[in-house]
Amino acid sequence: MAQQHLEPTNPTARPVPADALAGYLQAQATEFLRALRLHRETGPGPNGAGAHTARNAGGGEPGVDAARALRRAARRLSGTLHTFQPLLNAEWAETMRPELAWLSGTLALEHSYASRLERLLQALHRLSGSSAFPAQSAGATMPVAVAAAHAPRPAGAASPPDRGSLTVGAAKAGALLDRQLTLARTRAHSTALQALGSARFHAVADKVALLASEVPLEAAAATADLRPLAAAAEGRLTDAVAALPLVTAGHPYNAEALVHGLAPDPAPHPQDAPWHQVRLLLRLHRYAREVLAGDGAPVDVRLLAAGQALNHHRDASEAAAAAAQAARTPRIAPATAYALGVLHADQRHEVEAARYAFQHSWQKEAVGTRP
């Protein structure tokens, strides 16, 4: 099922030597070290021991930017080791990959709790027909909801002023989610701080520093062409996409995402898993394209749109689960539970909308690549 998509992976249609792989890995390693230096200079971000400094400095939240750049480089290194592993020293790659995955996962957690809270609070305001939610959140480096909740607030503390337009239920639901997700975020922040100070992290950083100067290629790499491995990554993606229920997803309002919305099992929706998997495979495909194309990698708008749809899918899926989880808090008021139910269903419909959007951009691709 690798289909006709193999061509676009390599726009030059000529063999790509392993030099391109080495160059890409070195560039990402350098970027990793740069972000790490920036991170150490600016402090660990808004929500922990170094928060005071970062906040007093004001401006563009360099700590957040640095953490994002660190995650970004770690993801690319890890993904590239995976796709091109046969050309790399096997033992080195096998020990390096899980460490990079651990690091990017640990660093991502804090950010994901913050953006989940922002998403849910915005949805609560939308569902209340309120336009009072601050507009400056769009495009801001840091979620406004999080900015308003830097320090974990005790239960029952005053709500942000813009919450006045909500019903009691929506306001209480917002306060509950704020407490729970801010707590989770604070914990994730501490975990990330601990990780960045750990011997495990220093070992990773040392290996990345070595990688920046020398890439441990296999002997076979000298004559290798990178394209077949990149094509295999694309093949895994297209196979996984082919297994998705795209026909259903292409029918608007198919009501599929909310099936099991009230099912007894409170676990994450099993129906979401294949979509999450495609999201990861799409990312690996994108990184492989970057490797092949070198510095002049053209941005593929189609892939970008499909990837964004899958990011929305993941975000909405997790936000829906957080609303359902919050509704299981003991002794909440019925009005709070009702608002959380509406919120959960709303986010599950965002899940469905994201699948529709993905299907849409993916079909465009199929049309676009035909001459």
Added chain:
Amino acid sequence: MAQQHLEPTNPTARPVPADALAGYLQAQATEFLRALRLHRETGPGPNGAGAHTARNAGGGEPGVDAARALRRAARRLSGTLHTFQPLLNAEWAETMRPELAWLSGTLALEHSYASRLERLLQALHRLSGSSAFPAQSAGATMPVAVAAAHAPRPAGAASPPDRGSLTVGAAKAGALLDRQLTLARTRAHSTALQALGSARFHAVADKVALLASEVPLEAAAATADLRPLAAAAEGRLTDAVAALPLVTAGHPYNAEALVHGLAPDPAPHPQDAPWHQVRLLLRLHRYAREVLAGDGAPVDVRLLAAGQALNHHRDASEAAAAAAQAARTPRIAPATAYALGVLHADQRHEVEAARYAFQHSWQKEAVGTRP
């Protein structure tokens, strides 16, 4: 804005004399009397004094069929008097119309509570990922949920057996809705029975009997053409449709219907009103087409689909309101409230889906009528 739609109203494109109006009114009056006779013979339906007989007789629920035929004829008489009022004796039409509207409204109430309950229970099962909801409900004359709840049950009575697959919250929500809507339905049934036994009803029935033999046309009707009045009805429809937010409705997952889903005002969504209005105008247009086309009225599939979408819109809108209303019941468990919140949002998304479907079939019309 009456547009190019005037032609299709009259497929013959020739003047239509008032005879067609008289014939149509007489036919509907006869149908009304036939349904009334059937209704008296078979008893007043499943849910009241005569329920026992009707149930013991088994089969196709003739009481329900008769009530439906009665409503159907009353709606057509009332709508036709409205559209073609200038050709009819003004005083007669003006006293007759509100009485027919009262009658069809009173008779419709019981049915609407029954189908609302069925819709909500089906949604609860769908949201629970359960296929246990009895399949025989599809197309059955009488909602299964209602069949299972013939007599009003006391609070806390046993749930139907197929509810075992629901979570506690969904089951409790279903039981609460069952109690509330069955109670409302029982009251509506009593009201309908009282109405059918009232002097007011007998006066209407007498007038309909007179109408079956003679239609009080104005003198001007002798030379009149029915088409301009039918075209005016169509013009009111197309104007009202033009005022709908169809561009938004045509974008899947626009999330418009759930705005105000948590708004403080518990009243029916004001955004639904223009759609309800179009539903009524579409019906008047359909009846006017029936008048013009006489016995051989071709079924317009487009109009049928558009009308069905608007029926779904109305049903989902009212079901969503019923779920929100039930959530305001004092002392319900948080799990119940949560399930009702999910249910409310689900039905609001059905509202949005119905708007999308309407937009879809309406656009088809516009394309179809261009040569």
